[in-house]
Amino acid sequence: MTELLSKDDFRTALEDAIKGREAKNASFSLAWANGELKREHFARWAENHYHYVGPFADYLGYIYANTPDHATDAKDFLLQNMYEEELSDVRHTDLLIRFAEACGTTRERVTDPRNMNAVTRGLQGWCYATAMREHFAVATAALVVGLESQVPAIYRKQYPPLLEKYGFSEDDTEFFDLHITSDEVHGERGYQIVLDYADTPELQQRSLDIVRAGAEMRFSYTKALYDTYVAADLGPEGPKDSADADLLSLGTG
């Protein structure tokens, strides 16, 4: 990319970078939405998901430290996002653990890093490395646009079956209900930070590349949950409409 894109064109390009890589179309997500999973599968999901989202405020803290003083709105957004994860109401990881316990696992198992699989460990490491090493606008593109902004679309498909097909209560599933809406706003504000501060062709290109990579990381994490914990029960192929095979052929280049 040699010319600076307009904000409208850049936003469209960012949205396009996620298309075809949405984690809502991965095998585990579809089996979840189709009502095919058992509580033990959700328990394994929670034991992995904790180690991806649990350090989210830590990731944002590294970005915050890399954000210059003049980018006050970006710093405020990051700080507010951290505050909401940890302190504004019930700590978000406690809501996740509440769901995990309803699935039959324990706080001790959820918080034990030995219970995540290798792909989850890779996603967590990628989040840390991106937050620490990338320009703050690029890191925001990765973690907020590439990962967090997908959450409402994922959970809006997964939340209703939790109540209607799997028989969980509204209290058990508050983690999902909360994120459907809060991440709409986090995602939108994340877009605004990236549109405002990725202000060179190089930063725009880097942001697009890392949004693609982030979306693929989340897709791969979600697919690996199926492969590791569900395939033995439901078959290795996954739901027929999953995008697992399509994603493997996309690449980031």
Added chain:
Amino acid sequence: MPTIRFVTSNAAVDFPDGDDVNLLRVAIRNDCNVPYKCASGNCGTDRVLVVDGAENLSPPRKRERERLGELLDQGYRLCCQTYAMGDVSITWDPEQKALDDRWVDKSLPSKADEALKRRWLSAADTAGAERMLESEAD
């Protein structure tokens, strides 16, 4: 194409047929000046009165029901918690603040303060300081 009319700020935003869109996300993206703070259904700063098209909004879930209470019956919704699927018109008080007293009156202990005390200050932590103050008073 359905339209969300932000009457108070004299703005209107169209969205594609068949989509459902979060009211606060649309407001932020299009600079419609709806006041908000937490965007998580806790503070109630983004409450709006639905003057038309209430039937085109998503049904209220637990968090919104708990926060709005009787205001829900009076036609209010929380923008952050509500999705539009068709035409809707909303108004609000541009100066409105949060519903929960703890968001408005800073002299009241916040949930964050309670969490911080639990996490970082125990009786054992402060006992030494208290003894020191007592001895200075003596």
